[in-house]
Amino acid sequence: MTTNYLPFIKRQYFEVAANSRDYARLPLFSSGGGERVILGDFAVDTSPGLEYPMLMRIGILGYKYFTEDFQKVIVYHNGPRHLCSCWRFPKPYRLYPGQRMRAQVEKITDGPVGKRDHYGAIMFNGKRERDDKPIMLYDSDETPGSGGTRATLNGETLACPHDSPVLLYSATIPQFSGGPYVQIWGPDDREWFEATAYGGAAPPGAFDNDILAPSVNPMVLGEQNGWVLDPKQIFTAEFINQSAASSGLLLTLRGVIEVKE
């Protein structure tokens, strides 16, 4: 029996009313299974201009919150941003011979580089486990199409080679900031990304976008800081909006689930 690490991204959008207090809905931030859950990072995107009056505290359900008082959201953000939509997994995901990745990305409208922006593409960076040689699993749809249409990518070049498992370290799409919708399926057809809107709030246009690179700096969690949870434990965050205007909150929690295979 070996251990594998399934990447996951949980994203939810909700609105905190003016001068009120609300918390991130709990079920979405549960892992839903596995042996252990390693949380990689957490990003909170607020309505522009409302970063200052928005306060947050973080905890694990079943423990208390880690601070009694609420702190400003921006001060939690301590991670670097990548210059393209690249997500490095906290632990590599192992793909076996005979298995294949599958993805769907959205083509975007004309950009400064012309037709290339119509293409949809994805790339997984990794190495062959047998001989440690680097390998890329990638696919692109080079058929010019109108912006907004989605390309399904499941070509042969997304398949694991026949002679060695592959350890995948990151997923990358070629756009950044306003990039396309993206969804990734593992070989068991499990969706890697889940996104939900709550409370009847209309998600912003970027709700599905930039899931590999949230539009604000993330807060680094990580195994090195003790963010290893039992599957029954649930990450939770509570907010206070001190502003006289309601504010949308886009929360992105990323990590890996440890599973036995």
Place this chain on the structure above:
Amino acid sequence: MYVELVPRWLWQEVAIPQSGEVIVDPSNFANTTPYPMRLHWLSICGKAAVSGAPYDELSGGVTRRFNVEVGITGYSDVNLVPMVGSAFFCARRVIQKDYNGAGSAAHSANVFIPRALRIPKDGGLVVEIQNISNPDDYTVAKSVYGGYLPIFQPSIVAQGYHDESKIPGFLAGRIPETLLGGGPQRFNCSDLLNQGREDFIITSVNVDSTTATPGYLDVQAEEVPTLNKTAWRINPVTGIQWMPQPDPIPTGCIAPFTRTYDANDEGPKVYEFPKNVVLTPRQRLGVKFTDQSSSAQTIYVCLHGELEVR
């Protein structure tokens, strides 16, 4: 022998005369402890530059209008590194912040610490903050920050974990009102204290920062961070002080690797010492600045190192 490394920040405000030179007061950069001090970097920050300003006029900016020489006393005054600010003060972009719309204040500054810091069971942090800007600067800017002054409820978050149980945690504090001008103010928060059961290991420290907006603060053509508007003094409750000087240190000096927008020369900029440069007890660091602009300018200089406490 057990060696504990204790971080140390020493700083000074330096007024560089027009077309002249100045040697910083070496008593400010002296190792007054009985322990060797391993040097990591020298950081500078100052006022943001006006976009497109000519090189030979004072227009803010700290990187391209002076020369710097650095040395350790006891050999000669200045002997170690001569440099032009723009050439050798190379900042790394550790943090790349995004702009969340016009007037955004979505920035924090990462206080760069070379290694994790241990806070004992009965310890904690004592944090002071001072508004070192002209408060008038902010009256106009208020309208672009959603009605809030930029130094509104300053916060600090130190992230880490508990040493034995490995449970994550935070030491954090917030002043629940706008920070006005005047003397430093101390954070009065129980969240800044350890819980008393096990040591806490700090892996990252973030503090509030502010952002200038076009036409409001320094009459910028671009939106730039203003890491010289607030100053911090962060010390442990017990043990050797990290920032022993009485005045808080400007944000840009303690967060020198925080980069947001690099066009306007604001800094902070950093000179990293080679490995194993040590100030022995009673030694001092000498720093000389030579101004190349046509008028005087004021910058903040900060030395960061670690005491090897035996």
